[in-house]
Amino acid sequence: MGRKSDARERLLETAARLVPERGYHGVGVQELCNVAGIKPGSFYYLFPSKQQLVIAVLEKTWEDTRNYIFTPIQTSNLSPLEKIREFFMRTCHLHAHRSSEGKPVLGCTFAVLGGELATQDQVINRKVQEIFSLFTGYFEEWITQAYEDELIALPKERIPDTAKALLCYTEGVALIARIHNDAETFSRMAEGALRLANPKK
Amino acid sequence: MGRKSDARERLLETAARLVPERGYHGVGVQELCNVAGIKPGSFYYLFPSKQQLVIAVLEKTWEDTRNYIFTPIQTSNLSPLEKIREFFMRTCHLHAHRSSEGKPVLGCTFAVLGGELATQDQVINRKVQEIFSLFTGYFEEWITQAYEDELIALPKERIPDTAKALLCYTEGVALIARIHNDAETFSRMAEGALRLANPKK
Amino acid sequence: MGRKSDARERLLETAARLVPERGYHGVGVQELCNVAGIKPGSFYYLFPSKQQLVIAVLEKTWEDTRNYIFTPIQTSNLSPLEKIREFFMRTCHLHAHRSSEGKPVLGCTFAVLGGELATQDQVINRKVQEIFSLFTGYFEEWITQAYEDELIALPKERIPDTAKALLCYTEGVALIARIHNDAETFSRMAEGALRLANPKK
Amino acid sequence: MGRKSDARERLLETAARLVPERGYHGVGVQELCNVAGIKPGSFYYLFPSKQQLVIAVLEKTWEDTRNYIFTPIQTSNLSPLEKIREFFMRTCHLHAHRSSEGKPVLGCTFAVLGGELATQDQVINRKVQEIFSLFTGYFEEWITQAYEDELIALPKERIPDTAKALLCYTEGVALIARIHNDAETFSRMAEGALRLANPKK
DNA sequence: TATGAATGAGCGTTCATTCAT
């Protein structure tokens, strides 16, 4: 039986750290190997291509997003609209923590890679679309609940587009936070997210 | 008043076409030269670096954005809130036209380059921030007018953040339109933009 | 009398299929392993090197050549000159059958590897020379018989060189068949082979 | 105006020396650059690809073959059949000269590359086919002349196939000469070439 | 003023092979 090691995991973690920061073209395979402490020839034993490594990064990042952001909100007993605000506050806290360590504000990994590769890599682009539809799923659930609780003044048929609008707003906020390297953008923009749902009174 | 070569202009136009589509790292200097029909050695006579060419692209793209989107809206006699909607509709038309010619939906050039290079090139990043502040200026003007016309239910001190929220939403919509290669995103999301301003009734 | 893994055999068969088609450098060890369904680590348990696998391919291919081409001709009661023609016709049939299945015409495996590696791998080159001398042995036997049967006008001392000329012609025909991907080359060129032996009348 | 240099020519000459000796896969771009004394990044300024460099090598080698072998024979007043023999003798002399300097016998560059890449690179394969048809053109001319001078006993309609048989024989002889690293093969096999044309008496 | 020629560092990837288990 062969040797066991965590090389694959180290590579994935390294990529999950560097790629969201500098983008797809901003990180080379060699650098990933150097930082992860694996030899250059080993990369392609562990992953079939740089593209597939990034797909794995997207999946891992989604897992983290779900575990640290969506699931805690989902299992809380916050009201639907408070869940939306909480989504922004949690995102803010995560970024603020990173930022306090001197690291740059990343914004949203999915938006960064989707925006960069939309016209260049359909495999990655599809994966980003797929993950965005999971975001929208949560948003739609919260807005539907708010609708049923009569917290918002919105015709029922506008719920899906409103969920999508929330996705757009979320990703736009993340992008601006990245460009201004300012984690507080998330908290300052939280109020706007609520207005998108058109709350009563 | 001698005859002037249009090489610089051709190069700039080529870059303004290719860079928003494929991003900074997605287009090489050599390809730009080939497409523009200029010799590789001439590039660095005309521009000091790829970075500076892209700065010029950003400026030119901003000029176009102002001329084709902001100025016509500004000089129209639309109500402030209708101006916000018109901003999305005009953006939608421009992208839909390109899309009907089989070209990919670009989203927002500033967001594309800002997102890609936020952690890698501060010169370009500053330029993007600068242009975004021009966007926000228009938005703030419209929202202020709406406030003064008593069209929106918003405390005065929330106007600047609301303008910024509108920028975030705008850029998020553009990003999602790019990732889904769907120009109609702009028109479907226009309604959300208005809600950000919290219109009365 | 324990059960024996057929991994070695599968690897050899895979190599005997891929190497003649694409040459030594055209097939990698990893691809051979993938296609044969063996693990990369096992390769070097089964064979000391890629070179030695190819040596085994050459030996196996020679076995097949002897069994399907030379031995049937040898045990037939064809006249010596008809044997030469039959050699080309049998070769033609084999290639035509492969070709009808959409596979490329291989020509002669020995020539392909000998030509590619003549200046690079003396072990393989020697093996090819050795096999070519077996070819020449058959040819010389047939020509000697034709000489004794007074079918050809050739001084006795020219027989060895004529056998060698027949080898050259054979390999040249195979090479041209490969390059033109045309199995019928073998049948169209059969007549020339006979003329090399200078038949009477 | 730019700098002038013979770098392209040096690279082509280096390739024309190394590629026929070791084959396409046997010589790397880096090695070609090192030997030619050009820097690795310059290769792709001078040639669009390794493939196209080899196409240039084939064209140059054909020029040389025509100038040093075919044209002198063509402009001689040898009889048609003597021309065939002369073709082998000239080829022999060229190889013997190289061989006396300790260099390996190359055989035929076209056959080496055609055989190696027949199933892998159709652009190179076509170029080889094209050059072979030029060979056949000369052979057919000589055989036709021999037919008209009544030097050979061959039905007129067999002339094209006989020319092709001569090509096969030529290439086979070259291949065997390469594999045995024996320049004299060409002279010893010359007689066989004549028999292919079925000379009278 | 303008450019043909060149450059060194780096790209993502594949190579035949080794080795601890």
Next chain:
DNA sequence: TATGAATGAACGCTCATTCAT
């Protein structure tokens, strides 16, 4: 006996940029 894991060197090629002319 058999293999999963790994390796360093090399692969063909592209990068943004420089410079002599």
